[in-house]
Amino acid sequence: MLLPLRARMSLSPPIVELDSVTKRFGDDSRSPAILDGLTFRAAPGEFISLIGASGCGKSTVLRLIAGLTAPTSGRILVENAPACTTPANRAFLFQDATLLPWLTVRANAELLLKLRGVPSTARRERALRLLELARIAHLADRHPRQLSGGEKMRVSLARALTLEPSLLLLDEPFAALDELTREHLNEELLALRERSRWTAFFVTHSVAEAVFLSTRILILSAGRIAHDLPVDLPYPRTATTREQPAFHALVSQISRLLRTAAGSSRGHEAVPSSTR
Ligand SMILES: Nc1ncnc2c1ncn2[C@@H]1O[C@H](COP(=O)(O)OP(=O)(O)O)[C@@H](O)[C@H]1O
Ligand SMILES: [Mg+2]
Numbered sequence: 126m127l128l129p130l131r132a133r134m135s136l137s138p139p140i141v142e143l144d145s146v147t148k149r150f151g152d153d154s155r156s157p158a159i160l161d162g163l164t165f166r167a168a169p170g171e172f173i174s175l176i177g178a179s180g181c182g183k184s185t186v187l188r189l190i191a192g193l194t195a196p197t198s199g200r201i202l203v204e205n206a207p208a209c210t211t212p213a214n215r216a217f218l219f220q221d222a223t224l225l226p227w228l229t230v231r232a233n234a235e236l237l238l239k240l241r242g243v244p245s246t247a248r249r250e251r252a253l254r255l256l257e258l259a260r261i262a263h264l265a266d267r268h269p270r271q272l273s274g275g276e277k278m279r280v281s282l283a284r285a286l287t288l289e290p291s292l293l294l295l296d297e298p299f300a301a302l303d304e305l306t307r308e309h310l311n312e313e314l315l316a317l318r319e320r321s322r323w324t325a326f327f328v329t330h331s332v333a334e335a336v337f338l339s340t341r342i343l344i345l346s347a348g349r350i351a352h353d354l355p356v357d358l359p360y361p362r363t364a365t366t367r368e369q370p371a372f373h374a375l376v377s378q379i380s381r382l383l384r385t386a387a388g389s390s391r392g393h394e395a396v397p398s399s400t401r
Contacts, residue, residue: 139166139167140292141201141326142202143199143201144199144200144201145162145163145198146162146201148160158197158348159182159348160185160186161349162348164350167326170324170340172324173325173327173339173341174342174343175187175329176335176343176344177344177383177386177387178346178386181387182348183345186326187294187296189201191294192208192210192215203215204292214290215290215291216285216292217285217295218285219296220297225269226269228268229265230272231253231256234252234253234265234280235248235249235252237285237288238252238287252283253265255283256280256283258317258320259279274301274302274303278310279310279313282298282314286321289321292323292325294325295325296328297330299329300329311334312364325338332376332379332383333367333376336358336375336376336379337366338362340355341353342354342356344379344382344383345386346389358372
């Protein structure tokens with residue numbers, strides 16, 4: 126008998142494992158712990174959104190998983206190896222599309238493969254395939270200044286996926302875009318994921334965006350996970366998903382939990398800011 130998706134995922138070995146992770150900035154042991162005993166596991170194929178008040182440590186969690194910074198104490202494993210030793214399997218996407226202005230879209234899309242020494246024919250083919258999947262192949266010869274914000278983010282996403290990562294880390298990638306563009310990109314992000322099934326960690330200030338995309342939502346507060354919530358809406362999720370009562374019920378429920386968690390966290394903003 127085929128097990129439901131969540132049951133199957135919980136049987137697989139975790140792709141990411143955080144065990145009692147504490148993070149302080151600076152050498153002083155009296156400096157406040159931004160993360161304070163954070164523990165969780167992510168199974169391959171999960172799409173996990175991290176939400177919480179501004180400054181609660183969401184970006185820090187992504188940077189720790191990326192191996193860009195080390196925990197003060199505790200353990201972080203990615204595919205069973207310490208996070209800092211295996212960066213090849215991860216790609217990072219930021220709010221700012223970080224394209225090089227003097228390169229064309231095509232050259233920007235090839236950049237990470239070039240840095241990894243992939244031969245030119247192979248990297249050209251792979252970059253073009255991803256530009257096609259992200260529906261921007263027709264813009265290949267333009268420069269970033271000739272693109273809209275949404276198009277720039279598509280290039281950035283296509284470039285990240287050229288690495289064929291098993292783990293994609295996304296830090297508020299669509300926060301600067303208008304709502305309609307953001308919704309389109311959310312749908313296309315899921316369509317791209319259908320093809321290659323990377324695991325995602327996604328930071329957002331939008332509860333609706335988190336519910337639309339995720340298999341699971343973690344609410345971070347006071348350095349820990351205040352709530353670990355499954356999102357049991359069926360995939361594929363499309364524009365009509367946002368019209369369903371179950372979607373609205375989840376958005377309201379999670380927004381309420383977020384407000385309570387943010388209000389009870391120490392010394393941080395009482396309410397998450399919707400803009401930055
Ligand atoms: N490199 C750093 N040095 C010192 N403090 C930092 C550094 N990076 C983040 N912080 C602090 O850690 C806290 C969490 O930051 P961050 O993870 O960026 O929060 P979020 O992404 O949830 O808004 C904030 O108080 C921030 O000022
Ligand atoms: Mg952040």
